[in-house]
Amino acid sequence: MYSNGIKKIAAVHDLSCYGRVSLTAAIPILSHMGFKVCPLPTAILSSHTQLPHFSFLDLTNEMKKIIEEWRKLELKFDSIYTGYLGSPEQIQIVSQFINDFREKECLIVIDPVLGDNGHLYAGYNEKMIPLMRDLIKSADVITPNLTELFYLMGRPFKNENTDDELKNYLHELSDKGPDTVIATSVPVQGNPHKTSTYAYSREGQRYWKVTCPYIPAHYPGTGDAFTSVITGSIMQGDSLPIALDRAVQFVLQAIRATFGYNYNNMEGILLEKMLHNLDMPIQINSYELI
Numbered sequence: 001m002y003s004n005g006i007k008k009i010a011a012v013h014d015l016s017c018y019g020r021v022s023l024t025a026a027i028p029i030l031s032h033m034g035f036k037v038c039p040l041p042t043a044i045l046s047s048h049t050q051l052p053h054f055s056f057l058d059l060t061n062e063m064k065k066i067i068e069e070w071r072k073l074e075l076k077f078d079s080i081y082t083g084y085l086g087s088p089e090q091i092q093i094v095s096q097f098i099n100d101f102r103e104k105e106c107l108i109v110i111d112p113v114l115g116d117n118g119h120l121y122a123g124y125n126e127k128m129i130p131l132m133r134d135l136i137k138s139a140d141v142i143t144p145n146l147t148e149l150f151y152l153m154g155r156p157f158k159n160e161n162t163d164d165e166l167k168n169y170l171h172e173l174s175d176k177g178p179d180t181v182i183a184t185s186v187p188v189q190g191n192p193h194k195t196s197t198y199a200y201s202r203e204g205q206r207y208w209k210v211t212c213p214y215i216p217a218h219y220p221g222t223g224d225a226f227t228s229v230i231t232g233s234i235m236q237g238d239s240l241p242i243a244l245d246r247a248v249q250f251v252l253q254a255i256r257a258t259f260g261y262n263y264n265n266m267e268g269i270l271l272e273k274m275l276h277n278l279d280m281p282i283q284i285n286s287y288e289l290i
Helices: 023-032 060-072 088-101 128-138 146-153 163-174 222-235 240-259 275-279
Strands: 008-012 036-039 043-045 056-058 079-082 107-110 180-188 191-201 206-213 287-289
Touching (some): 079 088, 107 222, 128 146, 146 180, 163 191, 163 206, 180 222, 191 240, 240 287
Parallel strands (some): 008 079
Antiparallel strands (some): 043 056, 180 191
């Protein structure tokens, strides 16, 4: 059978029906970048959990059924990309899913969703942390924020860190399994108007940093958008620093575009206005080797 040339990505995230997060961010971004997204939803929510009230349907049992049907169809994926996992059992299901469906060239991207601002997310508990540490051993790429970085290392959270400290953290996590570790939302010491993203690739043994302006507004789902662009960029053959530039610039432009409107930021970034930016040539001027 002739291949149609379109790569398939299994996206393991929740589906929030309101607010541009998780699958409603990942599917349009990756589809626009030319990939077929096969969602494996972990839960269905009326809206994301940062809004004051929401409905929640746990799909743990349905995940098992979906995976079994995919097994019968003998589906093969070019990438498996995981985000929000709502329970220890879901982490175990996904770990087995990766083991069973991973092909030689399959890219495994894990966004180890645990918490932010030094604390676990609501609904998470300490039992999730060691299971997530085990799960990332299966990854090629992980994208923790600074809080998640410390949880994965088992160290107390520290908001201010030097370049050398961050390089050591990335190296330490890479030694646990993933080739590439990307740390997001890292404050720049002495400059509250900037934020950085750090990355390390064990294969290349190089460290990268991208610094951009910090815009004082919070939009849920920017982390999902960032990791989705990283996944698509690597899948289309970009180098790690180019993937970093592409993802950082996309999210920054989206926040800037959204910030200018009188708009409820809990709805997330105005993704529909920004997808065309993924077609534009990347401006290779922000990453640096450290």
